[in-house]
Amino acid sequence: MRVIDPPMDCWHGRVDAEEGELGRRWHQLVQPLSPTSQGVVLTGFACDAGVARNQGRVGAREGPRALRAMLANLPVHGQAQLSDAGDVVCEGDALEHAQARLSGLLCGLLERGLFPIVLGGGHEMAFGSFGGLARHLARRHPAPRVGIINLDAHLDLRLAQRASSGTPFRQIAEDCAVRGWPFHYCCLGVSEFANTPALFERARRLGVTWLRDEDMGETRLPRTLALLERFLAGVDQVYLTICLDVLPAAVAPGVSAPAALGVPLVVVEALIDRVAASGKLRLADVAELNPRLDIDGQTARVAARLVGRLAQRRQQAQTAGAALAGALA
Template sequence: MKKSNKDNWSGRIDHHENRSSFRYHQIVDLVNIHTTNPSPNTCAIIGFECEEGVRRNNGRLGAAQAPNAVRSELAKLPWKSPETTRLVDIGNIQCDGNELEQAQQQLGDAVAETLTKEMTPIILGGGHETAYGHYLGVRKFIGEKASLGIINIDAHFDIRPYNEHSSSGTMFRQILEQDNNCSYFVAGIQRYGNTQELFDRADTLGVTYEYEENMHIGNMDKLTLSLENFINRHDAIFLTLCTDVLNAAFAPGVSAPSPFGLEPAVVRSIIRTVTSHKKTLSFDISEVSPSLDENNRTVKLGAYLTNEAITTFLGGKIHDSSS
């Protein structure tokens, strides 16, 4: 784990003492996860500087630069959470060469330790292979017998074969074929972004999905109900966002830009719905690629969406309908 650089957390200061005037860079604490004490009501930033999975998947590179770039945009945003809350940054995990699986295991260990210390992991990828390391940590924390639900906001299923090697396009198939206590919901699937074989495989694996074309801000009630029903069937949930789900007009700096992607307001609504639930343990954002961006638009949007997750996590939980 590489300690985060304080230079990533800087910005305007409106007041040095009045907390209601503070921005992220005035709130965040850089900590060592191994030595810090348990800290409820805390979100913990974990960076995953890795794009080996994207490279193996023949995608456009650049996502390894995202964790620090997103931090720099988060730093400028106003801090809106209650005084009893806290934000910490535990640093970055780096992928050495092509050692993807080792980096994913390191991420899993960091996520599990963060959860054990009563903090909420906020993971800044990285390619979407980030999600497999995220999964390893959540599963380690909740144990093998607990029912785990994965909610993915994505244009793609990411359930390709992994016979030769894993990548940013295989991780959810890896999870579903290796974990009998796990289910998978994808919101934002594009009809022409996935082959028919992948749709057939999704049906075989029992994947729940919603098409991008059905998802707009005036038609969210049905999706919200589906998400809540999915959440209520599981003991724990984690949320993952692949930014290639967004319309390329808003997010050009991603591995696989989409002309028919979702509007940011729709993604924000899903994030709020899922992270407001008491069963949701963690969040990751992946495939922001600063080197492919235009005027920092995708990085800034990624920071704003991450802020939605943090603010909702720290703003209070709702109870599921079964409790």
């Protein structure tokens, strides 16, 4: 396991100099993480050891670089600062060391008041991401109510002798039990045909909130948002994780396990908007981008749109919260 410096060679692209400040793109704004960095910070988790252990198709370790390259040309819409903290790189099968390193890195970023978005990488990253938030919160709250919202075709609650991309939320549940914390887990987009009855039974025992992909079409969006609202009302801090295989295979083919049905992109974006608007979002990640399996960068393009939306909506929520606080002062 190692941490590499931000790959700034990824941050290049079109320059519309004639348009001035309003013509800027992400590659013109992103800077390496520094002591004065504020706002959104990106970090990569270059790992697919968990996917390999889960008998999936490897290649997600190349996801962070491909995602940065697609993010580079996004237009800047109000972002004041964007920083890049580099990549946690998993060497060989050293998954647990990479997860621990990711946790430490994220804890440090959260301590500085930054909003991290982790670019994956297999979904084994979720255990490291949660660990970073948990370490940060444990210094401030005896038993924080952390809500884990996973947009995913898979519950990822599998029992196994070794950690993998199929076990992170079962590991988080066990970690919460050790800490004496409640386990608040909401998984949206679950495919009945990609999860065994054993996983659904474990989800029931753990009190997991979930919705199936077939119940999350556009016409059912109001009901989906109502369920999400109820979940958000019961937590104080939110970790949002998006597995790209929640999307239809026609939208996101570049993943280890493409969805036969999936959740429409417009629904996924509406969920992101609602979570960000809650003011409770502290950390997010995007998992399972596999450039080896992508078609003409299609999945990377969708992933970049989601990351851009997360950054934009989070900043809008912060601005609205600051304005409200000022009005009440």
